[in-house]
Amino acid sequence: MTVNEKIIETNDVHLYYGKNEALKGITLDFNPHEITALIGPSGCGKSTYLRTLNRMNDLIENVTITGQVKFRGNDIYSPKTDKVELRKKVGMVFQQPNPFPFSVFDNVAYGLRIGGMKDKEKIQHIVEDSLKKAAVWDDVKDKLHNSALALSGGQQQRVCIARVLAVEPEVILLDEPTSALDPVSSGKIENMLLELKNDYTMIMVTHNMQQASRISDNTAFFLQGDLIEHGKTRQIFTTPRQQETEDYISGRFG
Numbered sequence: 001m002t003v004n005e006k007i008i009e010t011n012d013v014h015l016y017y018g019k020n021e022a023l024k025g026i027t028l029d030f031n032p033h034e035i036t037a038l039i040g041p042s043g044c045g046k047s048t049y050l051r052t053l054n055r056m057n058d059l060i061e062n063v064t065i066t067g068q069v070k071f072r073g074n075d076i077y078s079p080k081t082d083k084v085e086l087r088k089k090v091g092m093v094f095q096q097p098n099p100f101p102f103s104v105f106d107n108v109a110y111g112l113r114i115g116g117m118k119d120k121e122k123i124q125h126i127v128e129d130s131l132k133k134a135a136v137w138d139d140v141k142d143k144l145h146n147s148a149l150a151l152s153g154g155q156q157q158r159v160c161i162a163r164v165l166a167v168e169p170e171v172i173l174l175d176e177p178t179s180a181l182d183p184v185s186s187g188k189i190e191n192m193l194l195e196l197k198n199d200y201t202m203i204m205v206t207h208n209m210q211q212a213s214r215i216s217d218n219t220a221f222f223l224q225g226d227l228i229e230h231g232k233t234r235q236i237f238t239t240p241r242q243q244e245t246e247d248y249i250s251g252r253f254g
Contacts, residue, residue, distance in 0.1 A: 005073075007032045007171060007201050008053060008090075013067035015048055015057065022048050024225040025067070030171075030218075035193060035202045037212035037233065040222035040248065046205045049222065050173050053203065054090035055083055071171070088115075091164035095176040097156035099148035099163075104131075104140045107148045107159055111167040126166050133199075134162035135192040154185025158192065165196075172196070174204040178211065190215050209249060213237050221245045 006029040015023040023045050030036055038046040051057045052069055055076060069076050076086055088111070099107050108127040117123055127144075131137040136158035140151065148159050157177060164172060174193075178186035193202060194215055206212050212219055213233060220230035221244075229242045240246045247253055 005032075006030060007072060008203075009068075009070040010049075010052070011068045011070075013049070013052055013065065013069060015045075015052060016064040017060070018062050022225050023052070026227045028220055028227060028230060030201060030203060032170075032201050033197055033199075034217040035197055035204060035215055036218040036220060037216035038203065038205045038220050038222060039207075039209065039212050040228075041253065042207075044222040045225040046220075046222045047175050050175055050203060050205050051092075053171070053173055054087050054092060055081075056087075056092060058083065088167045089169055090171040090173060091167065091169035092173045093157070093161055093164055093175070093177050096180050097153055097160055099151075099156050099159055101147065101149055103145045104148045104151070104159055105144040108162045108166050110163060115167065127162075130162040130166040131159070133165050133192075133196065134158045135188060135195070136162060152185070154181050154188060157181060157185070157189060161189075161192070169200065171201045171203065174202060176205050176207060179207060186211070209237075221248060223248070 008030040011027050013023055013026040014021060026049055038050060040046050048057065052065060057063050057065065065077065071086065071090060100110060105127055108130050109123050112123050112126060128137065131140060136155055139155050140159065148156060151159065178189050190211060196202065204216065216233045218230065219233045219236040221228045221236065223244055229236065229240060229245045236245065237249060240249065
């Protein structure tokens with residue numbers, strides 16, 4: 001991948017729930033090894049847009065999508081796209097921690113086994129490595145065979161991130177990954193995401209302006225299905241070009 005090559009490119013993406021237009025022609029690209037924050041009031045389309053990037057909206061009835069979404073230059077909405085492979089490469093972490101009702105170990109190993117990996121030693125190594133990358137190894141190394149549901153919310157969310165990391169994604173989509181967590185757990189996840197940036201591209205929906213300004217390289221502001229403005233986070237937060245962006249960031253609405 002050359003320096004200027006985008007890892008994900010979206011061009012004129014429209015999405016309709018039935019006849020309701022939820023995304024109104026979004027054109028936005030993402031660079032490798034950067035964190036992009038998607039901000040905007042509830043219902044503005046940011047989570048809907050995030051789900052277009054790995055075809056999670058395919059799971060919702062009566063959705064129509066037009067425009068183009070490319071991952072590494074390939075159109076992900078092509079009939080040739082293998083959705084399972086796509087979602088391995090473009091993984092997703094949800095707002096509420098959603099561990100499976102298995103042990104911590106089996107949660108992280110799940111995708112590997114589904115993918116056909118049989119080598120127990122290799123699985124063990126990847127599970128440990130993924131839990132370390134997700135900054136939760138020290139918390140769970142003595143509880144690997146206990147239920148993941150017995151962990152705290154913050155630990156569960158980091159195990160879910162480890163589960164995504166285990167299948168070697170290139171992009172991680174995060175839909176408000178800390179909104180259900182306390183400030184200490186949120187801080188741990190923010191620090192972890194900054195560490196992971198060296199190896200992954202991350203696109204994160206957040207309602208938390210401080211979080212966006214602390215950890216993202218780029219910010220995109222959505223309003224009523226439109227992309228109002230995007231650019232370097234420092235520029236968006238200090239000298240936004242659009243009045244709506246300034247009003248939202250300064251707390252006048254939202």
